[in-house]
Amino acid sequence: MRVTDLQRCEIRPGRLVEWTLHPRVVEAASRLPDDARPPAYVQESHVRTARAVRRAGLFVPTWLGTAFDIPGRVDLDVLEGALRAWTLRHETLRSGLRWVGEEMRRFTLDADAVALHRAEVGDFPDAVALTRYLQDRFDHAADALTWPNFIFTAVVRDDGTSVYLAFDHTNVDAYSLQRIAAEIHELYAAGLEGRAVERTPVASYVDFCATERASADRIDDTHAIVARWREFIHRCDGRLPAFPLDLGLDPEAPLPRQKLMDEMLVDASDAAAFEAYCRPYGGSLSGVLAATALIVGEAGGQQVYRTVVPFHTRAHSQWADSVGWYVGGAPIEVPVARAPDFDGALAAVRTALRENRPLSRMPIARVLQLLGSDFRPTSPDLYSIVSFVDARGIPGAERWQDLKACALLRVSYGDQVCAWITRLHEGLQFASRYPDTGVAAKSMRLYVERLREIIVSVAREGVARSGSPARSVGTVISPRRFNSRQSASLFKE
Numbered sequence: 001m002r003v004t005d006l007q008r009c010e011i012r013p014g015r016l017v018e019w020t021l022h023p024r025v026v027e028a029a030s031r032l033p034d035d036a037r038p039p040a041y042v043q044e045s046h047v048r049t050a051r052a053v054r055r056a057g058l059f060v061p062t063w064l065g066t067a068f069d070i071p072g073r074v075d076l077d078v079l080e081g082a083l084r085a086w087t088l089r090h091e092t093l094r095s096g097l098r099w100v101g102e103e104m105r106r107f108t109l110d111a112d113a114v115a116l117h118r119a120e121v122g123d124f125p126d127a128v129a130l131t132r133y134l135q136d137r138f139d140h141a142a143d144a145l146t147w148p149n150f151i152f153t154a155v156v157r158d159d160g161t162s163v164y165l166a167f168d169h170t171n172v173d174a175y176s177l178q179r180i181a182a183e184i185h186e187l188y189a190a191g192l193e194g195r196a197v198e199r200t201p202v203a204s205y206v207d208f209c210a211t212e213r214a215s216a217d218r219i220d221d222t223h224a225i226v227a228r229w230r231e232f233i234h235r236c237d238g239r240l241p242a243f244p245l246d247l248g249l250d251p252e253a254p255l256p257r258q259k260l261m262d263e264m265l266v267d268a269s270d271a272a273a274f275e276a277y278c279r280p281y282g283g284s285l286s287g288v289l290a291a292t293a294l295i296v297g298e299a300g301g302q303q304v305y306r307t308v309v310p311f312h313t314r315a316h317s318q319w320a321d322s323v324g325w326y327v328g329g330a331p332i333e334v335p336v337a338r339a340p341d342f343d344g345a346l347a348a349v350r351t352a353l354r355e356n357r358p359l360s361r362m363p364i365a366r367v368l369q370l371l372g373s374d375f376r377p378t379s380p381d382l383y384s385i386v387s388f389v390d391a392r393g394i395p396g397a398e399r400w401q402d403l404k405a406c407a408l409l410r411v412s413y414g415d416q417v418c419a420w421i422t423r424l425h426e427g428l429q430f431a432s433r434y435p436d437t438g439v440a441a442k443s444m445r446l447y448v449e450r451l452r453e454i455i456v457s458v459a460r461e462g463v464a465r466s467g468s469p470a471r472s473v474g475t476v477i478s479p480r481r482f483n484s485r486q487s488a489s490l491f492k493e
Contacts, residue, residue: 001400003174003422005411008262015122015156015157018154022115025114034105035108035206038104039097039104039170041212041365042365043097046144050144051145053379059139061138063143066165066177067162068163068185068400068403069160069404070188071403073160074154087116088114091108091207093167093323095108096149098147138164142168144169144170150168164408174387174407176323176324178407179321180323181400181403202322208324219366220370225358226371229359235306240383242384242416243384244296244306245296245443247435247439248439257413258434258435260432263429265428265448265452267427275287288421288451289309289334290346291342293339296336299446299450303335304334304335305336310385310387312327313361329360332356334349379413379414380413387418414435419432
């Protein structure tokens, strides 16, 4: 599923309808007793960060969303039934967090208490005005500091309907967003046909939060994982790693606005050849990190590339279909100075991932708490990331283009770089939000162009080695010859 924002997901005019939790449900939730299951550390950290930034005087929307089409004339009653059934399937959507003094506690609605309220907002003949309205509506309805913190909308036209759903990050991760279109299409089709959908109950993210937190609370500051993180942060000069290219930031200036970069890196053929080349070293994730290490080594002059790699924490199959924020991070270090070419960087990345991926199962927020480090942030992102996801195996992925399905980011403020590289059936897509400075724009363009160049070079080298005919593409750099002298010359622009 392509990662983008509202402005780039081809919103078309139509009649806007929205669904939120019914006011009587919200009122009833305010009287609920505490749920003994605590928030996940990642949820608590997210909400505390949002509150700190808000108290500093800045409203920073951070919601995530999904968009997809339903072809033909829509039956809104059936669509509403599908949305309610989908909501009931995922307990996190009827579970919220509230403050009791400085402590964060959970409350959870019973499934039979959930009801949606439908509102006919009106006709929007202008796509720009509709996009602006949706963004403002999502900013306030999917806010980290309120509950409920999600909203469902539909833009209705005679020839089809576009569905847009927005959630605070405490409820969803990228994998959750990518599953929604197929699930709701299935429920909607069943509703039109008057049949039930036979499915095994979905495991609850709320249960996962309690289990993960109980495990995290059993460790102390003498644990080996904490020691590994302590050493890593020490080598990062006492901070979590930022993006290792110049972003033109003034540390004394207010939190900058961000911009979005969204483009295809390579087509399906080159993506497949790149994956094949990198497979002995862990696949495309290793390849992307190896390429990034080479690029920042030459552009930034760094001897070691340090980053935190996001990994899903759906360690058991019971969580596979569950909506929630199942993400942890592992710190890795790639000694660029000892990896003068792509193959050397690949080997270094493979070693780093093998050694450090287990660390992602321990929530970073818990580790920082035990370290006693004051990482109380002024930015919604603790660190920069370069993420890779192969989305081709997700149900319905083969229809995403036809359904105009997108995963939505809210690009607002931040001083970090978050980059997502997604393997689609069509190829590799790159999306990133980054600080809106001239220097950052130049650095990000350089990074993307060099990343594309390395991926293409690796892909064509792999095709040549396998004996398959390679297409003529002009001059490319062999991955084995992408060394320090040649890559240095690439950055003299």
